[in-house]
Amino acid sequence: MTYIVNDLCINCKYTDCVEVCPVDCFYEGENMLVIHPDECIDCGVCEPECPPEAILPDSEPEAEKWIELNREMSEIWPNIGQQIDAMPDAEKMRDETGKFDKFFSRAPGTGS
Secondary structure, three states: OOEEEOHHHOOOOOOHHHHHOOOOOEEEEOOOEEEOOOOOOOOOOOHHHOOOOOEEEOOOHHHHHHHHHHHHHHOOOOEOOOOOOOOOOHHHHOOOOOHHHHHOOOOEOOOO
């Protein structure tokens, strides 16, 4: 089992999860994070740290469609191992729906 990040992270990019991850398995895109499924050790410490609740175990039915995206993007985006500031409109964007279709970007982040 692994954990995944879904579209609730888009345009929020809180990194509280990154700060607690013992294996640095998060990767940073321009406007969201993903978890490398082969690096995640299934400890679960990241899940409760995510303010928009964008992190789910892959055993959740809605997580299935996000596993491949997390894998694909974690092979392209830089690793992030420390907490950075959330995106400027993170609070406003937390309750936005349909964020993947509206805002997803394949562009990499800075990899702090």
